[in-house]
């Protein structure tokens with residue numbers, strides 16, 4: 369049974385209930401009555417598992433958290449108001465002043481500025497490396513390094529990391545590895561490759577139709593051959609581990625980020641994401657096939673296509689051997705310049721011009737004039753943002769229609 373098939377069964381079965389309402393119940397309440405003072409005390413000390421207050425958790429979002437943990441093979445997860453909130457929660461619940469983060473790959477714009485601007489203002493230093501700079505990455509790890517942060521596919525530079533090799537470096541030095549798996553749900557299984565935390569922008573493929581902004585951080589159990597957090601590097605987390613054991617990182621995320629920063633998801637948004645999640649396996653399998661077909665056809669037409677399924681891509685061999693289920697919906701076209709990119713985009717009838725990715729519709733955007741407009745020349749070069757770069761996110765339309773439309777737009 370292939371990976372997508374397995375998820376088709378598991379996701380629909382884990383989301384639907386056998387008794388009562390089948391569709392997830394939307395609990396739209398900011399606060400919850402406790403009934404009596406003893407119960408209130410029990411809820412606050414954690415001995416009674418009932419909702420406390422919607423900032424700390426909501427029953428609909430809890431259902432999403434449990435479906436995501438099951439999908440990913442984690443011990444638990446924390447749903448958030450956006451993908452950036454998930455990154456902020458996962459990182460800020462672990463780092464403090466004087467700590468360092470090593471960030472690897474072509475980073476999503478908001479993630480880059482979170483590290484390079486926001487965390488820097490709070491005294492957390494970040495180092496940035498290309499996916500292939502393994503020696504430099506290892507050399508940069510020191511006593512202050514708390515996290516390695518990696519995107520499963522460079523968005524939009526399309527460079528592919530050898531995730532297991534980076535996880536080995538993280539394991540050797542006892543540093544936790546976070547993988548942003550937003551563009552490759554189900555295709556890439558970061559926990560199986562050695563990651564400790566997986567984050568998603570659920571806004572993208574997990575919901576799949578632009579109906580809801582959201583995110584999630586999913587945690588591997590502490591103890592299952594994973595003792596990184598028990599070492600002196602993470603001494604400030606030890607009280608959580610003593611109290612919560614395998615589930616400690618969920619408490620760390622909730623108490624050190626969600627409670628104080630309040631990036632809580634909304635019940636209706638979590639409901640929409642649960643609906644989307646049911647069809648994730650079906651959609652990913654179709655998209656994985658379509659992306660390769662579109663990349664091949666556009667490449668054959670003479671366009672400069674950037675996708676690792678193409679033999680001239682520098683990570684083609686890695687794609688063939690390590691990304692057996694594809695690398696998600698993205699592919700890029702490098703036009704000669706901005707005006708040629710604008711002309712192509714304005715001539716497509718099918719692509720929706722927007723900053724989003726991972727939708728059921730095909731989406732497209734010129735990078736340098738939009739998401740990366742505030743970045744200086746050097747940073748753009750590091751992130752692979754050339755003047756004519758267009759990012760496409762392939763949707764569920766017939767791949768023949770997508771190809772036909774893009775070819776007519778390019779001529």
Ligand SMILES: *Cc1c(COP(=O)(O)O)cnc(C)c1O
Pocket residue numbers: 450451452453476478479519523548550551569570571572581582583725
């Ligand atoms: C979109 C995206 C994010 C941020 O998610 P939001 O839901 O927009 O906050 C983070 N990482 C990647 C790879 C993304 O594509």
